[in-house]
Amino acid sequence: MNILITGGCGFLGARLARTLLAQGSLSLAGAPARAIESITLADRAPPPQDLAGDKRVHFAGGDLNEQIASGSVPAAGTELVFHVAAAVSGECEADFDLGMRSNLQATQGLLQACRALGSKPTFVFTSSVGVFGKLPGFPMPELIEDFTLPTPQSSYGIQKFIGEQLVADFARKGFIRGRIVRPMTVSVRPGRPNGAASSFFSGMIREPLAGVRAPVPVPADTVAALASPARTIEGLIRAAEVTDAQWGPLTAVNLPALRTTVGEMAAALERVAGKAATDLLDWTPDPAIMRLVETWPGNIAFARARGFGLKPDTDFETVIRDYIRENPGAVKLPLR
DSSP: OEEEEETTTSHHHHHHHHHHHHHOEEOGGGSOOEEOOEEEEEESSOOOHHHHTOTTEEEEESOHHHHHHHTOSSOTTOOEEEEOOOOOHHHHHHOHHHHIIIIIIHHHHHHHHHHHHSSOOEEEEEOOGGGOOOOTTSOOOSSBOTTSOOOOOSHHHHHHHHHHHHHHHHHHTTSSEEEEEEOOEEOSOOSSOOSOGGGHHHHHHHHHHTTOOEEOOSOTTOEEEEEOHHHHHHHHHHHHHSOHHHHOSSSOEEOOOEEEEHHHHHHHHHHHHOHHHHTTEEOOOOHHHHHHHTTSOOOBOOHHHHHTTOOOOSOHHHHHHHHHHHOGGGOOSOOO
16 A cells, blocks of 8 residues: 655654554555555655655655646555645744645645546545634534534634535545544644644643743633544544445544643643643733634534544543653653
8 A cells, every 4th residue: 555644744744654654554445454565755854764764655855736746746556645734823824825825725736636646545634623713703602513514713724624625525526535534733742833823732731841931822711622642643544444434424524622721731731740840831821822712612522533433532631641651851840
């Protein structure tokens, strides 16, 4: 089996590649499991050393739109595409043209290229719960379900929702097998902050554990729908595995969500690393981030994903401890 991961050298793309390589095989859309022969990582940045050293990994470096235009991505024989590459929420608000090029034009171009393969590859599109938003003058729905009408309130959310519709139509026409998933905000991400407005959901844990101050730009009672990196990757892979009958309608699936609040996240951090960690949190409101975050849903149902056997994280303290176990070198404070 030949797999393409766009954004394959970023945090989620690289973790997805590692998980697939460790599995060694995959049951695509319910078919008997087959060996994974190659994974192509398309990205601007080079792959991490461990992936670069795996003979099954190929690197396609450069701008995704240019790679698609040149015909180098997707390569002939590609059977499964994980489209993870995207400009994130804060970037898209700051630079409209960047978001349109990275999130809309690249998605449409990649779909057209998959259609041109003529082999109906499976296309897993990572959308976002950012497609849901609080309409001005209207209350947020009490519960966001798989079939709740998206009402995005950001350029990023609008671009992702258009992408969902494109994937659904290409699948309806039989050009691809479409799978659209809406991951939750991923926490805790290792590494450096990115341009997402939601970046603080990881930074408020990651930075204090490293002995560094971290901003918390929203109130403690802000509700969040989160998922650990492990649960997020689990959802992406499971989307590729389920049969067409299991998947059902050609619409997006909400991946499992752990419902919590920013205050509860801070409390979990204190249980793990003590008051020395939470003393490093700067509770300073940022109006620009608050305007975006307050339009995002926090109470999300995931009945379809549950039907695939997927489950949410059990609690946020466990998520923090999993991060520490996976990234021991990034932790400087003593732990409880």
